[in-house]
Amino acid sequence: MGQTNLLQGTLDLLILKTLTLGEMHGLAIARRITQMTKGAFEVKPGSLFPALHRMEEAGWLSSEWGESETNRRAKYYRLSKAGRKQLKAEEEEWGRVSVAIALALQTT
Amino acid sequence: MGQTNLLQGTLDLLILKTLTLGEMHGLAIARRITQMTKGAFEVKPGSLFPALHRMEEAGWLSSEWGESETNRRAKYYRLSKAGRKQLKAEEEEWGRVSVAIALALQTT
DNA sequence: CGGAGACGTATAGACTGTCGATATAGGCGG
DNA sequence: CCGCCTATATCGACAGTCTATACGTCTCCG
Numbered sequence: 171m172g173q174t175n176l177l178q179g180t181l182d183l184l185i186l187k188t189l190t191l192g193e194m195h196g197l198a199i200a201r202r203i204t205q206m207t208k209g210a211f212e213v214k215p216g217s218l219f220p221a222l223h224r225m226e227e228a229g230w231l232s233s234e235w236g237e238s239e240t241n242r243r244a245k246y247y248r249l250s251k252a253g254r255k256q257l258k259a260e261e262e263e264w265g266r267v268s269v270a271i272a273l274a275l276q277t278t
Numbered sequence: 279m280g281q282t283n284l285l286q287g288t289l290d291l292l293i294l295k296t297l298t299l300g301e302m303h304g305l306a307i308a309r310r311i312t313q314m315t316k317g318a319f320e321v322k323p324g325s326l327f328p329a330l331h332r333m334e335e336a337g338w339l340s341s342e343w344g345e346s347e348t349n350r351r352a353k354y355y356r357l358s359k360a361g362r363k364q365l366k367a368e369e370e371e372w373g374r375v376s377v378a379i380a381l382a383l384q385t386t
Numbered sequence: 387c388g389g390a391g392a393c394g395t396a397t398a399g400a401c402t403g404t405c406g407a408t409a410t411a412g413g414c415g416g
Numbered sequence: 417c418c419g420c421c422t423a424t425a426t427c428g429a430c431a432g433t434c435t436a437t438a439c440g441t442c443t444c445c446g
Contacts, residue, residue, distance in 0.1 A: 178287060178432080187385070215423085224402095241414085270318035
């Protein structure tokens, strides 16, 4: 049993949300997620890149090669229109799920 | 793409919580979860039983054959001491996770 | 009674997503 | 020039969920 396993299914949501802040390259997204969640989530490369590729495949992201702030070659990702729609859907889904579980947990 | 896919990792939590209401057989647990979450989650047999077996294997539950209210043979599950401890841990974990995601989602 | 259907448990197979480990490549500094 | 950091990438293992299917048995009803 790992330690800070992030809930399956939430990674897409976090990536999409992060990209609303502007285009960003892979590791920068991961860092931003760690930061936004105050360190609660650490996204490992082995999870991040498969997710990015899958999401690009799905048409939610578009990408473009560029250069990072530190002069390394980096692939910049940007939200597509479909991605924005997906984000909205996943935010709503998250709302439903978290309310449902909160409901269950407060049951005496 | 199924419809009401429940987040991986939350099933154990919901089962453990349900069993704090008293011992219960498999399908009754599933029905109770649907009810506690106001229909948001439907736990299918193909998810439920593997989970129950896994959790019993882990020592969180104990089981005993008996008879259901409708006179069918049914296996009654009960929380063990370790199960109560596990529930507490998972409740806390859920708290951390949901706060972290809420934090990320409210980021402007 | 005899068949239909509901109840309850169970498993197999496909599929998806995460993780750890490892690899490559280029820039930067000593 | 060599080691370290950044950045992307992939592979294999693994866990957990879903669909579909199966089987026994109790109840109800014709």
